[in-house]
Amino acid sequence: MIRLRCRRVVLPTPEGRHRIQAADLTLQDGRITEVVPWTTPPDVPVDEDLGELLLTPAxxxxxxxxxxxxxxxxxxxxxxxxxxxxxxxxxxxxxxxxxxxxxxxxxxxxxxxxxxxxxxxxxxxxxxxxxxxxxxxxxxxxxxxxxxxxxxxxxxxxxxxxxxxxxxxxxxxxxxxxxxxxxxxxxxxxxxxxxxxxxxxxxxxxxxxxxxxxxxxxxxxxxxxxxxxxxxxxxxxxxxxxxxxxxxxxxxxxxxxxxxxxxxxxxxxxxxxxxxxxxxxxxxxxxxxxxxxxxxxxxxxxxxxxxxxxxxxxxxxxxxRPTRALAHGAGFKRWCEAPSPSTAAALHADRTRQKQAAASWEDPSWLLSRLWDIPGRLHPSGTMGRIEAGAWAHLALWDPAHPSLWPGTDLLRGLAYGDPIPALQQVMVAGQWRGVRGRFAGSLWDHARAEGWLHEAEDRRAAWLRRALG
Ligand SMILES: [Zn+2]
Structure with missing residues (x-):
């Protein structure tokens, strides 16, 4: 059993959305066994303090x-x-x-x-x-x-x-x-x-x-x-x-x-x-x-x-998606046939209507639930994609001060709308951290090259294509 402490954890809300809160997590046998949100740190020793980093479902x-x-x-x-x-x-x-x-x-x-x-x-x-x-x-x-x-x-x-x-x-x-x-x-x-x-x-x-x-x-x-x-x-x-x-x-x-x-x-x-x-x-x-x-x-x-x-x-x-069809629609055709402030304004009004009608498509929580909560309900072995008791401990750790998330004032939006991958510090699968924190991709790649996986894949690919395509 290990206990993690983090000041920024993405937790699910009862309304099906997400919030960021300080919390302690207890992990055992690949699962999250307990989540304790806090405003002042509990007086309990922890195995790992993740400080100000952002902990999310992977x-x-x-x-x-x-x-x-x-x-x-x-x-x-x-x-x-x-x-x-x-x-x-x-x-x-x-x-x-x-x-x-x-x-x-x-x-x-x-x-x-x-x-x-x-x-x-x-x-x-x-x-x-x-x-x-x-x-x-x-x-x-x-x-x-x-x-x-x-x-x-x-x-x-x-x-x-x-x-x-x-x-x-x-x-x-x-x-x-x-x-x-x-x-x-x-x-x-x-x-x-x-x-x-x-x-x-x-x-x-x-x-x-x-x-x-x-x-x-x-x-x-x-x-x-x-x-x-x-x-x-x-x-x-x-x-x-x-x-x-x-x-x-x-x-x-x-x-x-x-x-x-x-x-x-x-x-x-x-x-x-x-x-x-x-x-x-x-x-x-x-x-x-x-x-x-x-x-x-x-x-x-x-x-x-x-x-x-x-x-x-x-x-x-x-x-x-909500506005992608506009350039193919009747309003844009009218603009092409008669460019004017009024055809442009009509087009923009149509754009606003489309966005309002599909407002949820722009909600960071709604977007992130496509990668977390919804696929996380698919397997009866246990919940994934949510940080809650009983769920698989599949986690991602991010640097919220990284340039790709800076200034970090709305981190859910930064994750959903931005290009956050360079801020990724580490991934945990079934309760085990993978790679080395802070140089995650590089550490995985160093290991892969040391194992000879790249050369094996290249040699096998060349032989396979020769067999299949001549
Ligand atoms: Zn397929």
Whole structure:
């Protein structure tokens, strides 16, 4: 058991927001066991006094494919006209060795930690190697072995993937390091209803979430209509499987309608990957998700189509959403046809209306809850993304006097709106500090180079691309 003291701790409020207050935290077995807010320090000895630093929940990234950072910078434009997942990734993924997944995932896991992320929800093939990469680098994870039976690189190995899911979920050594499991059907078109039913049953039996892509491509829509006569989400709702007592993390939800969204039952969370969706498709209609009252989060997806693993960066997309459509609307067209003070004023009035109608999208607490509270409710093993008793001890420590947060008069706004990553001092995963405080990224990188992880990843990447692309 250790007791931490800090004069600036981000605590949740009963209204679902956040406040900054001095507090002592007691940590044991990877969890926060007690939080004692104070105005004058209690007369109790502490193991570590963090002084004036800022202690927050670490970020959670609810959808990644760590190994695909190895594809970053490849000439994806050659393939982007079609279905990038099937034309490029499936082809490359068939040539991947388990050792490649380990080597590539280590590199991406380091990047995630350096960006203030404590836990990624990774969905991939050879997921035991993803778990090992997270264990070696110190990143927490919810690992989902990819399940496919209709098509895709894993379609002849779904029984093994189901067995691996169960063994990862039951592995106490991994759990102690914050590495958990979820059941990972790949997508509605690559998984049969029979396999999906088994996946949902396994989620229920192991009490772990189900993590799946949903409605991400026109090909998926095409297959849903060919098989079931309706769109992907419509069919998923019709199966009745979403009503089971399981936590669902459904990712992308691009080709969805308001009528479908209104039918989504409690227990389903949607995940938006705006930077990635801008590359492989277009950003999902998140305003319709919000209108339908469905809880939703943001995630990076992967280095191949993002191109970064900094989940905090995704908040910028949300900040701009209320006014982004204005330059494409009728008011701007009127301004172009007849530039004048009155067409400009009308446009500005429209801008003000849009901002007022979506005021919550500019609330720092609302934005940060996409990286903290909402993804933190997804896994039944315990709360993440909140500093409260019973939650996982996944924490981030910041220097509030750093130039990127200075003058630090509204630190929640600085975290939500700014570029705070250079002020990151250290990340804690499952109660263990990672890296060296104050030179966090550098210390992780020194360790990675000393272990030879960079050279291994580079050698394996070159050999893999030769095998896959010739
Ligand atoms: Zn994905």
């Amino acid at each position: 970020f959670l990234d609810p959808h990644t494919h760590l190994a695909l950072s190895a594809v970053r910078g490849l000439d994806v434009a050659r393939y982007a006209g079609g279905n990038m997942v099937e034309d490029l990734f499936f082809h490359l993924e068939r040539a991947l060795l388990p050792e490649d997944v380990l080597a590539f995932s280590r590199m991406a896991a380091l990047e995630c930690l350096m960006q203030g992320t404590a836990v990624v929800w990774d969905h991939y093939y050879h997921a035991d190697q993803v778990a090992r990469a997270c264990l070696e680098t110190g990143l927490g994870a919810v690992v989902s072995p990819a399940l496919q039976d209709l098509h895709g690189p894993g379609s002849d190995a779904f029984e093994e993937a189901l067995a691996l899911t169960a063994s990862l979920a039951l592995d106490k050594d991994l759990r102690a390091e914050g590495i958990l499991a979820a059941v990972g059907p790949h997508a509605t078109d690559s998984v049969s209803d029979a396999l999906l039913e088994r996946a949902v049953a396994l989620s229920g039996k192991l009490d772990i979430p189900l993590h799946m892509h949903l409605a991400q491509s026109p090909e998926e829509v095409d297959r849903a209509f060919a098989r079931h006569g309706v769109a992907p989400l419509h069919h998923l709702l019709d199966t009745g499987l979403l009503s089971e007592d399981v936590s669902f993390n459904l990712v992308h939800a691009i080709y969805v309608t308001p009528a479908e969204l209104r039918r989504i039952p409690p227990g389903v969370t949607l995940t938006l990957c705006p930077s990635s969706q801008q590359q492989f498709a277009f950003p999902a209609p998140v305003h319709l998700w919000e209108d339908a009252g469905v809880p939703w989060t943001v995630a990076t997806d992967c280095g191949a189509s993002n191109d970064g693993m900094g989940v905090h960066r995704e908040l910028r997309y949300l900040l701009g």
